[in-house]
Amino acid sequence: xxxxxxxxxxxxxxxxxxxxxxxxTLGMWVFLATEMLFFGGLFTAYMLYRIxxxxxxxxxxxxxxxxxxTVNTIVLITSSLTMALAVHAxxxxxxxxxxxxxxxxxxxxAVFLAIKGIxxxxxxEEHHIPGLGFHFEGAAPERANLFFSLYFAMTGxxxxxxxxxxxxxxxxxxxxxxxxxxxxxxxxxxxxGLYWHFVDIIWIFLFPLLYLVDRHR
Amino acid sequence: xxxxxxxxxxxxxxxxxxxxxxLTTDHKRIGLLFLGAISLFFILGGIxxxxxxxxxxxxxxxxxxxxxxxxxxxxxxxxxxxxxLIPSIPAVMGNFFVxxxxxxxxxxxPRLNLLSWYVFMAGGLFTLxxxxxGGVDTGWTFYTPFSTMSSHSNVMTAAIGIFIMGFxxxxxxLNFIVTIHTMRAPGMTWFRMPLFLWAMYATxxxxxxxxxxxAVTLFAVALERAFHMGIFDPxxxxxxxxxxxLFWFYSHPAVYIMILPAMGVVSELVAAFSRKTIFGYRxxxxxxxxxxxFGFLVxxxxxxxxxxxxxxxxxxxxxxxxxxxxxxxxxxxxxxxxYKGSIxxxxxxxxxxxxxxxxxxxxxxGLFLASLGVDVHVTDTYFVVAHFHYxxxxxxxxxxxxxxxxWWPKITGRMYPDIWxxxxxxxxxxxxxxxxxxxxxxxxxxxxxxxxxxxxxFQALNVLSTAGASVMGIGYLIPVIYLVWSLKHGAIAGNxxxxxxxxxxxxxxxxxxxxxxxxxxxxxxxxxxxTRETKRG
Numbered sequence: 128x129x130x131x132x133x134x135x136x137x138x139x140x141x142x143x144x145x146x147x148x149x150x151x152t153l154g155m156w157v158f159l160a161t162e163m164l165f166f167g168g169l170f171t172a173y174m175l176y177r178i179x180x181x182x183x184x185x186x187x188x189x190x191x192x193x194x195x196x197t198v199n200t201i202v203l204i205t206s207s208l209t210m211a212l213a214v215h216a217x218x219x220x221x222x223x224x225x226x227x228x229x230x231x232x233x234x235x236x237a238v239f240l241a242i243k244g245i246x247x248x249x250x251x252e253e254h255h256i257p258g259l260g261f262h263f264e265g266a267a268p269e270r271a272n273l274f275f276s277l278y279f280a281m282t283g284x285x286x287x288x289x290x291x292x293x294x295x296x297x298x299x300x301x302x303x304x305x306x307x308x309x310x311x312x313x314x315x316x317x318x319x320g321l322y323w324h325f326v327d328i329i330w331i332f333l334f335p336l337l338y339l340v341d342r343h344r
Numbered sequence: 345x346x347x348x349x350x351x352x353x354x355x356x357x358x359x360x361x362x363x364x365x366x367l368t369t370d371h372k373r374i375g376l377l378f379l380g381a382i383s384l385f386f387i388l389g390g391i392x393x394x395x396x397x398x399x400x401x402x403x404x405x406x407x408x409x410x411x412x413x414x415x416x417x418x419x420x421x422x423x424x425x426x427x428x429l430i431p432s433i434p435a436v437m438g439n440f441f442v443x444x445x446x447x448x449x450x451x452x453x454p455r456l457n458l459l460s461w462y463v464f465m466a467g468g469l470f471t472l473x474x475x476x477x478g479g480v481d482t483g484w485t486f487y488t489p490f491s492t493m494s495s496h497s498n499v500m501t502a503a504i505g506i507f508i509m510g511f512x513x514x515x516x517x518l519n520f521i522v523t524i525h526t527m528r529a530p531g532m533t534w535f536r537m538p539l540f541l542w543a544m545y546a547t548x549x550x551x552x553x554x555x556x557x558x559a560v561t562l563f564a565v566a567l568e569r570a571f572h573m574g575i576f577d578p579x580x581x582x583x584x585x586x587x588x589x590l591f592w593f594y595s596h597p598a599v600y601i602m603i604l605p606a607m608g609v610v611s612e613l614v615a616a617f618s619r620k621t622i623f624g625y626r627x628x629x630x631x632x633x634x635x636x637x638f639g640f641l642v643x644x645x646x647x648x649x650x651x652x653x654x655x656x657x658x659x660x661x662x663x664x665x666x667x668x669x670x671x672x673x674x675x676x677x678x679x680x681x682x683y684k685g686s687i688x689x690x691x692x693x694x695x696x697x698x699x700x701x702x703x704x705x706x707x708x709x710g711l712f713l714a715s716l717g718v719d720v721h722v723t724d725t726y727f728v729v730a731h732f733h734y735x736x737x738x739x740x741x742x743x744x745x746x747x748x749x750x751w752w753p754k755i756t757g758r759m760y761p762d763i764w765x766x767x768x769x770x771x772x773x774x775x776x777x778x779x780x781x782x783x784x785x786x787x788x789x790x791x792x793x794x795x796x797x798x799x800x801x802f803q804a805l806n807v808l809s810t811a812g813a814s815v816m817g818i819g820y821l822i823p824v825i826y827l828v829w830s831l832k833h834g835a836i837a838g839n840x841x842x843x844x845x846x847x848x849x850x851x852x853x854x855x856x857x858x859x860x861x862x863x864x865x866x867x868x869x870x871x872x873x874x875t876r877e878t879k880r881g
Contacts, residue, residue: 140449140858141527142863146526149525149526150452150453150523150526150527153521153522153525154522157522160552161518161553161556162556164553164554164556164557165557165559166560168561168564171590172575172586172590175586179581257571257573258570258571267581269579269580270581272573272574272580273580273582276571276575276580280564280567280573
């Protein structure tokens with residue numbers, strides 16, 4: 128196709144934009160598979176010790192702030208919605224809408240991190256951070272230490288992914304502002320969206336495992 | 345007959361200067377960057393191996409202290425596995441030839457490809473730093489609780505280095521998977537791909553799905569050392585055995601990261617030097633995928649004596665036997681390919697023969713170790729050491745050298761003296777067997793691994809082994825000399841010195857920067873060699 132040959136977005140080693148799009152999308156999916164296994168190790172450890180020590184893990188889980196956790200879950204799911212709307216706007220070639228939804232997504236992501244920070248601070252005040260004068264009222268405090276280690280490792284890694292996501296969104300916003308995307312080519316927005324949804328899904332698993340697992344008592 | 349000459353411009357002389365190499369996105373140059381780096385690491389790992397063998401020449405621990413010896417075998421393992429074998433064939437020959445063999449101008453993500461080299465070097469330098477500032481003494485396996493609680497060596501730095509290098513494998517695997525899926529030239533269907541590409545694809549799957557688990561495991565070890573998080577610490581209710589499960593979930597498949605690419609190379613060599621299509625192409629292709637998949641289900645066989653339920657052990661044992669099936673499919677099909685082929689015994693083919701024989705020995709002794717009873721008897725003895733060196737050195741490095749010798753004319757445009765190549769291949773083969781075969785016997789007699797002293801009755805076999813290591817060392821030195829010599833003085837290779845099939849042999853040697861002037865169209869299966877039958881029509 129003559130018109131795609133000189134497209135500025137087309138890299139020299141691809142035949143056309145379709146091939147380039149397909150490669151980028153598949154690349155992101157493969158990367159997400161890697162990410163899944165990366166988190167998988169910690170999920171495995173958590174499940175194992177949760178099965179071994181249900182009492183302590185339940186007691187430790189109940190000290191987490193359910194309200195803030197729930198609010199954060201809602202915030203994150205909403206950000207996934209606005210991300211999906213951003214991808215939709217990009218596909219329709221609507222630049223202002225795209226930038227607006229990217230902006231809202233970023234604000235929601237920042238709100239999530241802020242609330243997470245408040246929760247971390249609460250844990251700090253309660254001396255629930257392993258390694259920082261850890262103290263836990265109740266039986267088997269050393270196993271509670273294990274729970275909180277996993278809690279901070281897993282939510283910390285998740286938060287790190289959120290921060291990276293915010294960085295990616297900033298780049299996307301700048302690119303969108305410079306008019307780099309069109310209805311014909313918006314692959315970066317699409318694959319950034321895939322990443323964002325993935326990070327969201329990780330939380331969807333973290334929330335019940337860490338916060339809800341023993342609330343029925 | 346035309347007199348061959350080097351092409352006027354190619355990827356090596358398209359640009360000059362350090363910057364043109366350090367900022368290149370050409371997959372061929374990146375392959376050479378990896379070749380340079382891992383060759384240095386190989387020498388380093390070889391020096392550690394030499395010191396180990398020198399210590400074991402005599403029964404008492406007289407050359408180095410026990411602590412130093414612990415560090416030597418640890419660093420030998422870390423350097424050889426993470427810094428040489430894991431990247432070896434994929435990062436060098438895979439980078440160079442995956443795009444060419446499918447008829448593409450580059451990998452799907454050239455900049456990620458360059459990044460993967462920098463990530464590798466960053467991790468490598470971290471690990472080197474850990475080595476020169478005192479070393480690590482945990483064994484390359486980093487077993488807890490020793491690595492998290494007792495060891496006073498540079499565990500943290502080495503773990504961070506390996507963690508970083510892991511991302512290089514992931515990026516490499518991701519790039520290959522996407523490239524093979526989306527960038528095949530017109531007519532290059534999945535079942536027309538050379539088997540090297542199937543092997544690369546299977547390897548990449550393991551890289552992408554296994555490496556992150558190692559990464560997160562080392563991350564946990566680092567957290568454990570820094571903050572005592574307790575995941576692997578019984579005092580907190582943690583379980584040190586969990587570390588072994590997570591570690592081997594990557595590190596057993598990692599064995600296939602090393603051997604599958606070598607199998608891919610051997611498939612190319614056997615077809616090219618017997619002038620026949622591979623017998624049972626589809627079986628060989630799918631056996632690569634089968635090895636990758638089964639490889640994820642057998643990690644428990646490293647832990648039969650570590651405290652595991654007898655039922656789990658039985659299942660892991662049976663699954664481990666299953667891996668032998670696709671491996672044997674390959675060996676039988678290569679052998680069947682040779683049947684009625686017009687075989688020529690040039691250097692690369694000698695390595696292929698070496699691979700087939702040594703891999704078979706390594707694989708069959710693997711079955712001994714998969715059997716619960718025998719494994720309990722020989723766990724942590726030299727039997728295990730001999731077994732995995734037959735796979736990693738006899739298999740992976742033979743494949744690596746075979747590939748280097750096969751594609752050297754394409755990479756450099758020049759031939760090496762074949763007679764010296766053959767001499768080196770034979771010397772390496774003999775030296776290898778002299779080094780490691782005695783270790784099977786030693787292990788079966790009960791000599792444990794990882795000790796710097798041993799009872800005098802084991803000395804004779806240890807002397808043989810050390811002598812073999814010296815022979816092997818000389819064998820590795822010869823190719824270094826003649827390959828470097830060939831860069832300037834070797835005969836001009838021309839496009840296709842072996843008369844082999846495959847897109848890489850249709851373009852000039854060395855190839856131009858963008859490989860193909862125009863995208864090739866593939867009209868025949870891989871290895872469409874003329875045989876007496878096809879000639880007759």
